[in-house]
Amino acid sequence: MAQAIRKGILLMNLGSPDSTEVKDVRRYLNEFLMDERVIDIPYLIRALLVKGIIVPFRAPKSAKAYQSIWTDEGSPLIVLTKQLQQAVQDEVSYPVEIAMRYGNPTVQHAFAQLMQKAPELDEVIAVPLYPHYAMSSYETAVESVKEIHAKGNYPFQLNFIKPYYNNTEYIDALAESIKPYLQQEFDHILFSYHGVPERHIRKGDTTGCHCLKVNDCCNVDSAAHTQCYRHQCVVTTKLVAKKLGLPEGKFGFSFQSRLGKEEWLKPYTAKRFEEMPKEGIKKLLVACPAFVSDCLETLEEIAEEGKEDFMHHGGESFTMIPCLNIHPMWVKAVAGWANNVAAGEKEMVLA
Known part of the structure; x- marks a missing residue:
């Protein structure tokens, strides 16, 4: 009898608006810029600054910028992250899902997908797609997932790959x-x-x-x-x-x-x-x-x-020069880190 799959991989990226329409860009910018680790000032001042000044001015300009890079499949970042998901999935035996810090797909959706694919899931290995530690990128992604994991009372353990800037x-x-x-x-x-x-x-x-x-x-x-x-x-x-x-x-x-x-x-x-x-x-x-x-x-x-x-x-x-995207060596690196963690080698896992 085949052994039940008990591991899962979560690839975590920044996120993107759902479309290039100003309303979707506005919603995305509000979520992004209201993050206390992105603009780390008191909430009321941050809300006044973001919702009253930055977003109303920035959303139409950002919408035009997104329009210049949008593809038939959607946001390049989302499309490329999905391609990375598939490429890593081809290298590992357990399910791989993606989640965005802001926008869709959400962490909750990714967790639900992993549990559906692996009902006996007991560990999720999260890979923040940020090579370097910064409070406004790596830290906010990790802390957000930890909070969702704790509040959701999920049955599986959560581990994170450390920043890999020198890996x-x-x-x-x-x-x-x-x-x-x-x-x-x-x-x-x-x-x-x-x-x-x-x-x-x-x-x-x-x-x-x-x-x-x-x-x-x-x-x-x-x-x-x-x-x-x-x-x-x-x-x-x-x-x-x-x-x-x-x-x-x-x-x-x-x-x-x-x-x-x-x-x-x-x-x-x-x-x-x-x-x-x-x-x-x-x-x-x-x-x-x-x-x-x-x-x-x-x-x-x-x-x-x-x-x-x-x-x-x-x-x-x-x-x-294009980013790593789905470069074969990058795909093998991500898959290798997750495989090492799953095998019990915890040297790259955030304690």
Whole structure:
């Protein structure tokens, strides 16, 4: 008699509006920006800011941006995450489902699907599709799923894959996905990461005295690095550059998607697009390692707006390198982590 399936995998991504209609974009932005780990200010002030100012102004513009990248199948992020789900499913013997932090499909739906496919389910291995730890991405996804799991009184145990910014399989997959683009002539490759406010970095400093306080803090050993987004982005950049044999001066990193007037992590990607042609960097490659699935921030912000800005300021060629999406090495990495956890090897699991 075949043994009952007792494990399941949950792939967790950010999310997307249900459509490009302004009402759906508005609903999505409200849910996203009202998250206290995204805009970490008191609730009443956050509600006034988000619902009274940001969303009414931003929703129509965001709807147009989504329209420029939307596919016949729907949102690129959702479509690509579903493709990753199928690719990982082909590599493992237990069910794989996806859930979004904001929007659909929900975590509750994913849990229900897993339990339907595996009635004797006793463990769900959650894989946050965020390589780096940030309170506004990895942390909020994990804490949200934990809360839903606890409130739902589900019968299965929940485990999480740790941030994998320096994991060999992730670095190898990322390097391999970039390698073909290095065959073309280029002056520089820019690793553009999603930005976060500097306040988030200081707030997440577990030591209270290191991040953005110590000179060259990202390169000085500290316990704070386990939750420091900037340090982890620096490490990813260095490891991938080393793997690809990129010399100093041929690569750099920056941070995109700034919101509001406060100080965010620097250098700003948009600013670098303006500056680089003046520095003699005319042929540019851009990779976005903080995103494992192409989405609005890569397809529209970088490949469309970023390219336009770079070329307008004197650039000659601009190539955005696609995210990992369903690269075979990435698929095998995700499946391998889940298999290791299921086999009892817990070294990659968040305690």
